Amino acid sequence: MQLTRLRLTDFRCFEALEINPGPGVNVITGDNASGKTSLLEALYILGRGQSFRHATARPAVREGQTAFTVHGLIRSGEQRSRQLAVQRDRRGMHYRCDGNPSTTRLDLVNAFPLQLIDPNLHRLLEQGPRYRRHFLDWGVFHVEQAFFPAWHRYRRALRQRNRALKARWAKKDVIAWDAELVHNAEIVDACRRAYIEDIRRYMPAQAERLLGEATIAIDYEPGWRHDEGFGAALAAGLDQDQRMGFTQRGPHRADLRISVAETTARDWVSRGQQKVLTAALLIVQARLLHLRRGVQPILLVDDLAAELGPQYRDGLAAEIAALGGQCFVTFLEAALVPAALTPRRLFHVEQGRVTAHGDDAC
Numbered sequence: 151m152q153l154t155r156l157r158l159t160d161f162r163c164f165e166a167l168e169i170n171p172g173p174g175v176n177v178i179t180g181d182n183a184s185g186k187t188s189l190l191e192a193l194y195i196l197g198r199g200q201s202f203r204h205a206t207a208r209p210a211v212r213e214g215q216t217a218f219t220v221h222g223l224i225r226s227g228e229q230r231s232r233q234l235a236v237q238r239d240r241r242g243m244h245y246r247c248d249g250n251p252s253t254t255r256l257d258l259v260n261a262f263p264l265q266l267i268d269p270n271l272h273r274l275l276e277q278g279p280r281y282r283r284h285f286l287d288w289g290v291f292h293v294e295q296a297f298f299p300a301w302h303r304y305r306r307a308l309r310q311r312n313r314a315l316k317a318r319w320a321k322k323d324v325i326a327w328d329a330e331l332v333h334n335a336e337i338v339d340a341c342r343r344a345y346i347e348d349i350r351r352y353m354p355a356q357a358e359r360l361l362g363e364a365t366i367a368i369d370y371e372p373g374w375r376h377d378e379g380f381g382a383a384l385a386a387g388l389d390q391d392q393r394m395g396f397t398q399r400g401p402h403r404a405d406l407r408i409s410v411a412e413t414t415a416r417d418w419v420s421r422g423q424q425k426v427l428t429a430a431l432l433i434v435q436a437r438l439l440h441l442r443r444g445v446q447p448i449l450l451v452d453d454l455a456a457e458l459g460p461q462y463r464d465g466l467a468a469e470i471a472a473l474g475g476q477c478f479v480t481f482l483e484a485a486l487v488p489a490a491l492t493p494r495r496l497f498h499v500e501q502g503r504v505t506a507h508g509d510d511a512c
C-alpha cells in the first residue's frame with residue numbers, strides 16, 4: 151500500500167499543496183508551527199475520515215475559508231490506483247472513493263489503512279477504556295471479516311434497547327432486543343478474543359526488542375463478567391439497567407488491561423517507556439495486518455524524538471524501518487533523523503509551502 155500523491159486545498163496553513171511521497175520512509179522536517187503535524191493530520195483524515203486533533207475536522211479549514219479538500223492517490227500491490235477524497239464544508243464531511251460519494255468513512259478506512267504514533271500515545275495506557283477499545287477494534291476490523299457486520303448490528307440493537315430503557319418502557323419491550331444483542335455480542339467477542347491471541351503471540355518479542363522487557367500481559371475484559379454468558383449477564387442486570395436508563399454490560403464496555411512485569415503498565419513505566427510500549431502495540435498491529443491480509447498499513451509518526459533518549463529513539467526507528475511499508479515521520483530538522491530512517495524522500499515545510507528532496511523528488 152502506498153500513497154503516491156497528496157493534494158490539499160485550504161487545509162490549515164496550506165492554501166494549495168501537492169506532494170508525491172516515496173514508497174518507503176518519507177521524512178517531514180520544519181520548524182515549530184510550520185505545518186508538519188498538519189500534513190500528518192491531512193493523511194489521517196484521508197484514511198480515517200476524522201481528525202486526531204479535534205472532535206471535528208472543522209478547525210482544519212484554513213482561516214477565512216469555508217471548506218478544505220484532501221485528495222489522495224493510493225496504489226495497493228498490482229491493483230489499479232484508487233482515488234480518495236475528503237471535503238469538509240459548512241454542511242459537514244463528504245467522502246469520495248474513486249469519484250463515487252460514500253455515505254460512511256468506512257470505505258476510506260478499508261481503502262487506506264493507517265496507524266498513528268504521536269506524542270499523545272500514552273493515552274492508550276493512561277486514560278479511559280475508549281482508547282483501548284479503539285486500538286483493539288481497528289485491528290479486529292481489518293483482520294476479522296465477521297467483526298464489522300456483527301458490531302454494526304449490535305450497536306443498532308443497543309440503541310433501540312437503550313431508547314426503550316430511557317423511555318421507561320415495559321420489561322418485555324426492553325428484552326425484545328436481547329436475542330439480537332446476544333447473537334451479535336458473541337460474534338464480536340469471539341473476533342476480539344482471536345485478535346488478542348494474535349497480539350499476545352507477537353507482543354513479547356516486540357516489547358523485548360524495544361523495551362528489554364518481554365513479560366507483557368494483555369488481559370481482555372469483554373464487558374460483562376467472565377464467568378457468565380452475555381444472555382445471563384443481560385438478564386441479571388435488567389433491574390439496574392432500568393434504574394440507570396441504559397444497558398450497562400456488553401461489548402460496548404470492553405477493555406484491555408496491559409501489564410508489564412505483572413504491574414499495570416501505566417504504573418510501571420515512565421512517559422517515554424509508555425510511548426515505546428504503545429508504539430510496540432501499534433507496530434504489532436501493523437505486522438498482523440500484513441501477515442493476515444497482506445496489507446502494509448501506512449504509518450504516521452509525529453515527533454518521534456519527543457520524550458525519547460537515543461536508545462529508545464533509535465530502537466523505535468529501526469522497528470519502523472523494518473516494517474518495510476510506507477511511513478511519514480516528522481522531525482524539527484534533518485540532523486535529528488535516526489540513521490535507520492534515512493529517507494527515500496524528504497519534505498521540508500516552511501510557511502505553508504513544501505519543498506521535496508530525494509529520489510525522483512517532485
Ligand SMILES: Nc1ncnc2c1ncn2[C@@H]1O[C@H](COP(=O)(O)OP(=O)(O)OP(=O)(O)O)[C@@H](O)[C@H]1O
Nearest residue numbers: 162163182183184185186187188209210211212213
Ligand atoms: N485553520 C487554520 N488556518 C490557518 N492556519 C492554521 C489553521 N490551523 C492551524 N494553523 C497554523 O498552521 C501552522 C501549522 O501547525 P502545525 O501544528 O502543523 O505545526 P508543526 O510543524 O507540527 O509544529 P510543532 O513542531 O510545534 O508541533 C501553525 O502556525 C498554525 O497556527
